Amino acid sequence: MDKRxxxxxxxxxxxxxxxxxxxxxxxxxxISVNLGKLEDDHGVKLFNRSSRGMTLTDFGEVLxxxxxxxxxxxxxxxxxxxxxxxxxxxxxxxxTGFSWWTLFVRDIVRDFQLAQTGTSFHVDVCSSLDGLRxxxxxxxxxxxxxxxxxxxxxxxxxxxxxxxxxxGFFVRDQHPLNNRSCCMADLDAYPKLxxxxxxxxxxxxxxxxxxxxxxxxxxxxxxxxxxxNSMFAGLxxxxxxxxxxxxxxxxxxxxxxxxxxxxxxxxxxPEPVPIGIYTLNSKQIDxxxxxxxxxxxxxxxxxxGPHT
Numbered sequence: 001m002d003k004r005x006x007x008x009x010x011x012x013x014x015x016x017x018x019x020x021x022x023x024x025x026x027x028x029x030x031i032s033v034n035l036g037k038l039e040d041d042h043g044v045k046l047f048n049r050s051s052r053g054m055t056l057t058d059f060g061e062v063l064x065x066x067x068x069x070x071x072x073x074x075x076x077x078x079x080x081x082x083x084x085x086x087x088x089x090x091x092x093x094x095x096t097g098f099s100w101w102t103l104f105v106r107d108i109v110r111d112f113q114l115a116q117t118g119t120s121f122h123v124d125v126c127s128s129l130d131g132l133r134x135x136x137x138x139x140x141x142x143x144x145x146x147x148x149x150x151x152x153x154x155x156x157x158x159x160x161x162x163x164x165x166x167x168g169f170f171v172r173d174q175h176p177l178n179n180r181s182c183c184m185a186d187l188d189a190y191p192k193l194x195x196x197x198x199x200x201x202x203x204x205x206x207x208x209x210x211x212x213x214x215x216x217x218x219x220x221x222x223x224x225x226x227x228x229n230s231m232f233a234g235l236x237x238x239x240x241x242x243x244x245x246x247x248x249x250x251x252x253x254x255x256x257x258x259x260x261x262x263x264x265x266x267x268x269x270p271e272p273v274p275i276g277i278y279t280l281n282s283k284q285i286d287x288x289x290x291x292x293x294x295x296x297x298x299x300x301x302x303x304x305g306p307h308t
């Protein structure tokens with residue numbers, strides 16, 4: 001917490017600069033100067049000064065209430081950081097796309113955890129955009145997912161391709177286009193579903209048009225578009241609407257169990273999509289995470305499912 005606000009709080013609660021200086025182990029002139037700077041910053045008088053001590057003005061009362069909240073947040077953050085530092089000695093924190101979690105990462109994590117007793121795990125199952133954001137903020141050590149187009153040149157990510165897949169078009173079993181051959185033009189009559197939606201939290205991470213060149217076309221489409229950052233919500237939306245989801249083909253078997261079918265689009269010419277590992281150039285991966293990463297690299301190409 002800002003030292004001036006901390007000093008402000010103690011003076012407000014004691015009503016005495018000398019006592020506050022004694023409690024904070026600083027000099028009285030230091031506190032007086034800092035209180036003066038606070039008043040200059042806000043352009044208002046924060047204290048009424050008299051021979052009986054210091055009392056808050058109406059402006060001071062407002063700052064006091066906000067400063068108390070800030071102090072509590074700072075205390076909670078300090079406590080959480082201490083807990084995290086204590087728990088991360090043998091903690092593995094990774095991220096993966098939904099497809100790869102259901103296909104093979106879940107099994108690898110289970111086997112690895114059984115072999116590495118006492119090791120804590122955290123797994124983010126999310127879109128590539130959210131995975132990269134979590135990697136950049138240090139919440140995970142690496143992310144397994146689709147190569148993202150349009151990454152900022154300053155992002156500092158490194159991508160290693162493990163295998164390639166093709167995308168398909170998925171709908172609910174009772175969709176009007178299901179169980180018959182159709183063309184790409186037929187898809188335009190139905191809303192598009194995105195489960196890797198671009199949000200404000202991704203600004204500066206990627207260029208939106210480069211990441212999703214179909215975004216503007218989807219919005220211009222009279223059939224509309226639907227977006228979510230949750231695959232589980234996406235499955236519900238697919239089952240309850242006529243939306244169409246473009247998604248990696250290896251997930252087809254899992255989708256079938258969820259009442260979701262792949263469309264037979266006769267004029268669709270898919271381009272292979274690289275799937276691989278994202279790491280951050282500026283961050284070293286610890287030994288525990290490295291072992292899990294090596295297991296994923298070894299198993300991924302063999303267990304990624306059908307590509308066509």
